[in-house]
Amino acid sequence: MLCSCSITLVSLCVLINKSSNSNTAGRPTVCSSCGAIVGAGEPNCGVCGASTSTRQPATRGNVPDRETLRFARAILNRPYKFTIAFLIANLFVFLLMWESDGLTSQVLWKGFSLPVLLAYGAKMNSYIAGPNHEWWRFVTPMFIHVNLLHLLVNMYSLWMIGPYVEKLYGSAKFVVFWVLTGIAGVVASYLTVRPNLAVGPLSFIFKALDEPSAGASGALFGLVGVLFVFGIKFRHELPEGFKRAFGTGLLPVITINLFIGFLGRGFIDNAAHLGGLLSGAALALVVQYRRPGESQGSAITWRVLQVAAVGLLVLCFYKVARNFNAPPPPLVLIQSTPRDVFLNYIQVMNHSHETIASVLYESDVSNVDPTVKNLEAVAAPDPRADELRKRLIELLAKVTTQAVASPSPSPTVGPRRGSKLDEKVIKEFESWQNDYNAWLKTAVQNLNQ
Numbered sequence: 130m131l132c133s134c135s136i137t138l139v140s141l142c143v144l145i146n147k148s149s150n151s152n153t154a155g156r157p158t159v160c161s162s163c164g165a166i167v168g169a170g171e172p173n174c175g176v177c178g179a180s181t182s183t184r185q186p187a188t189r190g191n192v193p194d195r196e197t198l199r200f201a202r203a204i205l206n207r208p209y210k211f212t213i214a215f216l217i218a219n220l221f222v223f224l225l226m227w228e229s230d231g232l233t234s235q236v237l238w239k240g241f242s243l244p245v246l247l248a249y250g251a252k253m254n255s256y257i258a259g260p261n262h263e264w265w266r267f268v269t270p271m272f273i274h275v276n277l278l279h280l281l282v283n284m285y286s287l288w289m290i291g292p293y294v295e296k297l298y299g300s301a302k303f304v305v306f307w308v309l310t311g312i313a314g315v316v317a318s319y320l321t322v323r324p325n326l327a328v329g330p331l332s333f334i335f336k337a338l339d340e341p342s343a344g345a346s347g348a349l350f351g352l353v354g355v356l357f358v359f360g361i362k363f364r365h366e367l368p369e370g371f372k373r374a375f376g377t378g379l380l381p382v383i384t385i386n387l388f389i390g391f392l393g394r395g396f397i398d399n400a401a402h403l404g405g406l407l408s409g410a411a412l413a414l415v416v417q418y419r420r421p422g423e424s425q426g427s428a429i430t431w432r433v434l435q436v437a438a439v440g441l442l443v444l445c446f447y448k449v450a451r452n453f454n455a456p457p458p459p460l461v462l463i464q465s466t467p468r469d470v471f472l473n474y475i476q477v478m479n480h481s482h483e484t485i486a487s488v489l490y491e492s493d494v495s496n497v498d499p500t501v502k503n504l505e506a507v508a509a510p511d512p513r514a515d516e517l518r519k520r521l522i523e524l525l526a527k528v529t530t531q532a533v534a535s536p537s538p539s540p541t542v543g544p545r546r547g548s549k550l551d552e553k554v555i556k557e558f559e560s561w562q563n564d565y566n567a568w569l570k571t572a573v574q575n576l577n578q
């Protein structure tokens with residue numbers, strides 16, 4: 130699940146912090162009313178609107194009222210410790226995944242292998258649905274990322290937007306918002322794997338293949354949804370700096386991100402983004418905002434929900450650790466229409482590619498048996514596809530036999546190397562790939578006619 134949240138967050142920061150007039154020489158000052166840092170040459174505080182002039186007294190229109198100061202102080206004085214905690218947790222999980230995938234620099238940019246993503250809890254419908262019922266994959270994807278760029282984009286976005294939500298609503302509500310909107314994003318991704326609907330403009334939301342999905346962008350869009358509704362609810366009492374950033378001020382950047390998602394619909398999980406955005410907006414509609422100094426009558430309830438949310442995260446990663454070395458379950462194959470048969474076949478072949486690559490380059494034969502079972506069970510859409518399927522089963526048997534006979538050096542001793550496989554087998558596999566790609570190109574054209 131790649132995300133475009135960084136554009137939204139950069140825009141937010143620009144809106145909040147940009148100067149109301151052109152920059153001039155001088156030093157930043159501190160607002161005497163709310164304590165915010167005011168850029169050099171700015172005549173008014175961007176947070177509370179108070180005048181920064183020392184030569185002339187502020188006019189009555191520039192004097193911030195009590196409600197404006199409360200909003201400003203909510204942003205400036207409250208802590209944001211759980212934003213930092215979630216950021217550290219994401220970094221820690223990423224380092225664990227990197228170690229599991231060999232600590233090579235190449236994997237940081239190309240992305241983690243499919244077995245590593247699935248082992249750490251990436252969302253995949255065939256693992257969540259029966260008979261596997263790995264329900265924790267609705268939660269864990271918000272803490273795992275496919276490569277370094279994906280991590281950096283999402284963590285920068287969290288660092289920029291998380292403190293605003295946490296300072297406004299408090300740590301307890303922030304944790305609940307993060308977990309619930311993250312789950313909502315994964316659920317939306319799960320429900321939109323619909324091959325029959327993934328055509329034309331609907332492919333913006335619906336997906337044809339059951340592919341791994343991961344990343345914090347669903348929860349990040351949820352925080353954007355919270356700020357969007359927050360800005361609308363309090364539009365009459367927000368200071369000018371926040372009016373430009375929250376509420377309707379977010380509409381342009383939300384629209385831009387959705388447009389980017391449409392352009393990248395082949396690799397961006399737009400359903401997860403929309404699920405997070407809409408769930409965050411819904412939460413902000415029903416959750417009451419408590420200003421500093423106001424009665425916190427429901428504080429205990431939110432603390433209990435916060436503990437429950439953190440407990441759910443711990444439980445889900447405990448389930449990941451417990452199933453870490455378990456063999457992958459067989460794929461759930463659903464066949465009802467020719468298109469479904471074709472897509473199921475492609476899904477199994479993609480998994481088989483991953484398995485045979487692991488055998489070729491890492492001598493990892495742990496996934497061979499379930500892969501062969503899936504290949505034997507899947508229906509082929511035409512005779513040529515059936516022939517290719519049988520050839521791949523034979524190739525898997527050959528490379529597995531040779532890999533077991535001449536295993537590669539341990540990944541902990543120097544760089545990883547592939548097995549010393551017979552050149553004849555490697556050329557046979559390359560020939561099979563060429564034949565498969567040629568068939569796939571023709572099959573896709575026939576399917577779309």
